[in-house]
Amino acid sequence: MKIPLALVRAATPFVMWGASLRRRVLPPQLAMLELATAIWPALALRATIKVGVADRLAKHPATPGELARDLGLHEQSVRRVLRLLSGYDIVREGRGGRFELTRIGRYAARDTRESVADFVRYAGEAWQLGPMERLDETLRTGVPAFEIVHGSTFFEYASSHPEVGELFDSAMTSVAPLYGAAVANAYDFSQTSPVADVGGGSGLVLRAILRAYPNATGVLFDLPGAISHAPHVLGEEYARVRVEAGDFFDRVPPGARTYVLSHVLHNWDDERAIKILSNVRKELPADGRVLIVETVLGDKPNRWSAGNLTDAQMLLLVRGRERSRVEFETLFARAGLHAVRVIPTSAAESIIEAVASNPAGVAGGDDLV
Ligand SMILES: C[S@@+](CC[C@H](N)C(=O)[O-])C[C@H]1O[C@@H](n2cnc3c(N)ncnc32)[C@H](O)[C@@H]1O
Numbered sequence: 078m079k080i081p082l083a084l085v086r087a088a089t090p091f092v093m094w095g096a097s098l099r100r101r102v103l104p105p106q107l108a109m110l111e112l113a114t115a116i117w118p119a120l121a122l123r124a125t126i127k128v129g130v131a132d133r134l135a136k137h138p139a140t141p142g143e144l145a146r147d148l149g150l151h152e153q154s155v156r157r158v159l160r161l162l163s164g165y166d167i168v169r170e171g172r173g174g175r176f177e178l179t180r181i182g183r184y185a186a187r188d189t190r191e192s193v194a195d196f197v198r199y200a201g202e203a204w205q206l207g208p209m210e211r212l213d214e215t216l217r218t219g220v221p222a223f224e225i226v227h228g229s230t231f232f233e234y235a236s237s238h239p240e241v242g243e244l245f246d247s248a249m250t251s252v253a254p255l256y257g258a259a260v261a262n263a264y265d266f267s268q269t270s271p272v273a274d275v276g277g278g279s280g281l282v283l284r285a286i287l288r289a290y291p292n293a294t295g296v297l298f299d300l301p302g303a304i305s306h307a308p309h310v311l312g313e314e315y316a317r318v319r320v321e322a323g324d325f326f327d328r329v330p331p332g333a334r335t336y337v338l339s340h341v342l343h344n345w346d347d348e349r350a351i352k353i354l355s356n357v358r359k360e361l362p363a364d365g366r367v368l369i370v371e372t373v374l375g376d377k378p379n380r381w382s383a384g385n386l387t388d389a390q391m392l393l394l395v396r397g398r399e400r401s402r403v404e405f406e407t408l409f410a411r412a413g414l415h416a417v418r419v420i421p422t423s424a425a426e427s428i429i430e431a432v433a434s435n436p437a438g439v440a441g442g443d444d445l446v
Pocket of ligand 1: 299
């Protein structure tokens, strides 16, 4: 049974309240240990993907003995890891000790449509875990632990380590369907074409918009490595897209009416974010729109929020952060834009719609940062 994402989203506060209640009734040390060991099952899951167990189970249920034989693994170790994962609804052990993937576990197999296997692999890579281990140094200095460990910014590192860049791009591509369709459903793109997806990766958000609006056209703009899979990812929609490589600190593509920045600004500090927005503003026509797709931090404390989780990831990796509506408005004001409204979607992300503060002055843009 597929439960609509909007319903899940509406139910999330109650589920999180239930999880919080559970922690409050557990012995406090146990609640603490659950959090401290959360990385163990995550890494166990990642290991099953790396050695091919998830892919193999997606084809047929199998015993650890069969998996060991077919994949050249150690049977006892496989059994122990699968038993751990059965407690997290990733696999289910059936008769005769045969394991199968659950409805959640299916998405660990690479061949499953909209698989998130690449994100699971990305989340546990040594180049991320090393910085995580030194997050205390970020707490002391404010410098992203990634830069402390690797001596370069995350995006510099990704472009000089092609395997890292590839995995990052495919991890982002694997999660984009979770919000791409939600964005296309939440906003009326019927009068806003062409739509430029700036920092659009391989184009999944743009693809969702173009699929929902068959008369719209698009421009996909990103670094050369990130757009290399665009023809394949965009599929039938590729015919309606101009794909352009470039650096959004230098320029953004001209000629669009709507500029989408999905999960882009949160990677950058305020000065860099304002530079990107200013470049967008220079190209924005008088009736143009800028749509920021990101989680918007709320002002209610003591709540679980997806934004707080990704904010911690930004703290670790880059100099960016998640922002509140007021913080977005401050950025917009300095880039010659202002927010019109914040539109919730059925995913964790909202759409912040902005327009030029002074549409008549768009062409010059000399006053901009
Ligand atoms: C977190 S990903 C978001 C991808 C996509 N918009 C999405 O929502 O799934 C950030 C994107 O910014 C791109 N990016 C980073 N630096 C860039 C630059 N200087 N110029 C253009 N794109 C850049 C990355 O390649 C990456 O695709």
